[in-house]
Amino acid sequence: MTHGFVYNILLLGVPFSVALLLASLGEMFNQRAGVFNLGCEGIMCMGAFLGFLPPYFLKDGPLAPYGILLGFAIAMVAGILLGLLFALVTVTFRAEQGIAGIGLQMFGWGVAGTLFRHFIGGVTGVEGMAAWAVPGLSRIPFLGDLLFNHNPMVYLAFLMVPGSWYLLFKTPWGLKVRAVGTAPRAADSMGINVNLVRYQALMLGGAMAGLGGAYLSLCQAKMFADDLVAGRGFIAVALVYFGRWNPIGIMGGALLFSLAQSLQLSIQVGGIKFPYEFAVMLPYVLVILVLSLTRKARMLGPSSLGIPYNREMRY
């Protein structure tokens, strides 16, 4: 029985981690380029809502099989646009990033809520993405169901971990991103367009946060509600600190949080007496703990994080 209990927590935890993982990897690129994007939460809200629209409207039409793909595509485009908006505010207008992020969060959350009330109104479900078992691998005992019997987005997200590691550490663009986040002036003197690279990083981060949001509504909850995202965007930002700006660390953090979440669900379902509200609090308390314990790690972060680059300023 205990084996079953733990196994179920693990089984739920893996797909739960995807939204956090996607958004957090995107945020990693933002922060590596020197921009602290708290608007991630707002972008996820927009992604979750816009991603939900196509399968909802195409439900019974001939295009129904493409609804989900279209949803992910629209969520990505919306994420890119919001990333552009944030870049305009923080890179071009050099606004204070923390406050601008809260502005973007309110904007994304508000727009998603307004459109949702207007176009849909109540809670309705969509079919969501079906699981696709990897041939062969999924038949491995114990590990097969745990790792190789999920919807395709799970595989994609976990493939993005080595992918973004390669992009960040082994490609010229990744080098530029790290350069503008650490020493923008030096990068500029070597002919790198600092603001352009930051724009690109914010667009990439926005696209990934949009995907993460759409994953929530299309694959995880299979419905949309105003408070569906519930702070996951902020948790994703905290995970970047936890993972020390490294994709592999971030994956560990995302799994830790999703396991905490599935533990909380199992406790509720399992009928263990524990106040519901305190169970819901758990991930948020965990974020504060994680942030408190990673003080030294912050030395490893991009040294120009949060500082807009002003070419005309003398230091």
Add this chain to the structure above:
Amino acid sequence: MNRSRIAYGAAVILLAALAAAGLGAIVLKAIGASPIDTYVTIFTGPFSDVFGITEILVRAIPLILVGLGIAIAFRSGIINIGAEGQMLMGILAATATALALPGLPRYALLTLVMLAGALGGGLWAGIAGLLRARLGVNEILSTVMLNYIAAQFYTFFLRGPMIDPGELETGSGTPQSMRLPESAILSHLVPGTRLHTGLVLALVLCVCVYFFLWHTTFGFRLRAAGAEAKAARYAGINVPGSLVAAMVLSGSFAGIAGAVEVTGVHHRAIENITSGYGFAGIVVALFGALHPAGIVPAAVFFGLLLVGSDMTQRSAGVPANMILVLQGVIILCIVSAKMYLNNAYAQERAARFFSRLRAKTPPESAKTGGQP
């Protein structure tokens, strides 16, 4: 020179406001509402009767209080996004105090209730302040997380220990506290409306905050630490300590806002009691240039926005979430405009442009006057 600087500032703010209204209009268009009609309803609808006008002030009261607290924090170099949670903790503490001591004389009880509210909010904010000062935890993230935690904490108390016994008897189980004793309820300023004496308290505290920040040593220390931490440290100011103090003060204002809201408007702790004041207060503080003299008009303006957007929900079917959209774009536009507001170079260029304009408009007289 000075006049051109004011004109320049006004032009930048006007442009930012137009940009915000434009972004909001796009969203309104998307849901098929007419942007102009909606804006007209928002800004004129509340003025149609006395009730509407007093309602603007009712909304402005918590906004002033929260905005003051946030201004203290921002001026001291620490960003407080947690007013929403601090309000909830203030409400819990204030309600518990009022319910525990119903026999006290009115003024003693009200003072205690306000102090309890301040304490609840202040301690809750102090967590984030301490984490920042001692462990370097980003205060934006920690205050956001404390908001989520406080929301759960609040519902736990309303559903469990503090639930109205009447709700359990009738079995309806609405999560709300008992009604506060009459002696803990603020009296009304205008009969027949919801406007209460909390307004006076808010305005008095405005003056206090002004004197505190600009005319006391302690206030100067806080502002110095916020303006330039390094220089403040050289001058012997305890920067981490002032961060914690600023956060506690900031939170206690949010807590008082909560206490005023529960004693003035709702008279019992209910769900969704903060109705977003904690977030709107951030916008009010920024819009009011982090100064008490600016925060009061900004709070009235946002009170108008809140009442007006409620009206559009009823008359034009624009969802109430629209207010969040407007607040978000206003924040984005204000922080973007700041670069031009504080930029001496841009100011200088604008000043030259203005003076050239003035020189050009009366060209004849200027020429003849210059060379007789």
